[in-house]
Amino acid sequence: MARRRNSPQSSSPSRLRESIAVRPPPSRTRERVGVRTQARKGKDAGRTRARVPVAKTYKLYIDGKFPRSESGRYYPLQRDDDLVIANVCRGSRKDFRDAVVAARNACGPWSQASAYLRGQILYRAAEMLEGRSKQFAAELTLQGVERRRAEDEVTATIDRLVYYAGWADKYQQVFSAVNPVATSHFNFSVLEPMGVVAIVAPDSSGLLGLVSNVAPAVAGGNTCVVLASQSLPLCAVSFAEVLHAADFPAGVINVLTGLKEELIEQFASHMDVNAVICGDADAAAERKIQELAADNIKRVVLRGGVDWNVAAAQSPYAISDTQETKTTWHPIGS
């Protein structure tokens, strides 16, 4: 796949052909770490490469598979110098509906899976991410995050996965209750997952922000559809590969990329979604989400303005945000 400089306006076939034909000039050769990385400077410039790195196509993650958007649309992720880093799938409303179907189908088995298993799979995701931390740091850097911060974000994400892996078989004991009713009944209240959770991941934190919202939802037995940060989408797609390798069952976590403005209303209004989490949005968008959520009395969790890097951004209350309380009565007697 050739490197090309383009924009949505300039992506006509003729321009594309032209750019393929013309580029890359030797001075613009890039090394790749799974993605297109920073230009070599100085003495490397202009040197003929022994090997052309293999570029990665960034796709969606729906029902355990990696399809392109059914719409065939994309948006280019560009750097400051106008170079295209990747053509990111511009997920459609149909992609979202497909993802909700997958999430709904995965709901029953995932919510009935043992808490031990859910914890182990989340822990496995941390293991997978640890092994690929360089790739994720490089992806973040490529998208403009300063190197040191990028490395910190990846390690914080790994630790966050471990944190919620540990909660998977504990939050129930913290939040459930045996209720001392006055009549002769055994009465207890337990938490159960709400079902399908639609998550609009925070814009500002491409990896850690997404994982900080997805992990507590699935640790609690929900399934989800998450819309990646529009400006920092690459790690979300690569994280889907981590999820895949961690043995998350198909449909438990579905990752979409696309334009937030285009999809956010669908996330809030879909009648088979039980809860919607919004990482950050402007006041008008938050209001719209809340209005549309009322169509089926969706639970709305607004997590705007959170600093995902600090320890305070993780808590078992992030799990209970997408849990229902079920109270069960049974007579005591013969």
Add this chain to the structure above:
Amino acid sequence: MARPESKLEFDTDWKYSPAPESTDHIRIDPQYELFIGGKFVAPRERQYFDTINPAREKTLARVARADRGDVDRAVVAARRAYVRAWSKLKPAERGKYLYRIARMLQERSREFAVIESLDGGKPIRESRDVDVPLAAAHFFYYAGWADKLEYAFPGRRASPLGVAGQIIPWNFPLLMAAWKIAPALACGNTVVLKPAETTPLTALKLAELMRDVDLPPGVVNIVTGAGDTGAAIVEHPDVDKIAFTGSTEVGRLIQRRLAGTGKHYTLELGGKAANVIFADAAIDQAVEGIVNGIFFNQGHVCCAGSRLLVQESVADEVIAKLKERMETLIVGDPLDKNTDIGAINSAAQLEKIEQYLRIGQAEGGEMYQSSCSLPETGYWCRPTLFSGVSQSNRVVQEEIFGPVLSMQTFRTFQEALDKANNTPYGLSGGVWTDKGAKIFKMTRGIRAGVIWANTFNKFDPSAPFGGYKESGMGREGGLHGLGAYVELY
């Protein structure tokens, strides 16, 4: 099916003598004002409406209609009480006020029970044995939480929200007021509460009681009125939290209207609960559970077991026994201690129920009603059973809020579970079987907030109550009910 030999012939051999509860010890004023800032004050526009006794169709009292300005006065009073008094009080002292309320409610329980039955039409047996004692128990339970909140939310500090606007329905007027006020006050909030327009009297009596226990003025304000009054509370900019119990339709409007306001809200909405009877259930007990599930409080219960699902092999037996049992239900004077089913709450509700009876028959359902006699005045509905209905029938899908039961059969466990969950609601459910493992499989499978196994329609202040899906959000009761009235830091 022939009647069993042991059947008591209530219509012929036995007659119940009237056993009316005495009303001479209660006082209902001819006119009630708004309770704002610890005083009863006239509404600014001097508008009033009648509250009637649905069993007699007679006016009990004139009640003030609060407009937007009156609601504003109430919110101002609640804010002032929050800032100056309630939030400055030590939590343990807050709790002691709630204990006082609980105790005085117990002392005056019969008076409240009689007024509840007069104003709402529910049988005195229920208002006396369920509504009022539970209301008192609710205040007593939450009183003790006031100074123990740090134990309810591990790792967090709980802080009150401020002024809570609370809108309650007509089916359990006093009990719902207690469910709303007790946790709000225990957590340090102040309250503006609107009772339903057809049943305002016990809330106003509760206002008198709040005054009598010397609760600081403005901590609880009661504004009476209809939907407009409720909307004014929802839209008031200085209200921090809305707690609503009522229909899903209105709940949806409220959720929409609160969008973008930053107000907290909890909604307790409608239901269409399945009551699942397996073949291995104790059938006689199950029949009692079915009756209690749907005919309790005339079926004006959001968590009523209004969809009966019976395993096919015992369907004939269950129907026969259920019909026999329905025959014995006494419909009539709510104040009579023998009455099982009282008056329908209002003419409008009766019309809605009767419309569903017509719809059910037009859809092809087979309607059975008991042959009981009905009083000549008042609003009444015989206990009703629809069989031969399918999942898509409106009487199976929609909340009727009356003594109307639909019945379907099933063969397998999975069919029962699928049918139980085939509804946008998720408030409650029931399961009847003698097999423990089956109970847990079913209670886990039903997507609803309250599940009764081998029992139905039981309530307790320590037991969280609330819905999944379109039956609302948030819990009332128990430790979990505290979460609706605090912000965690």
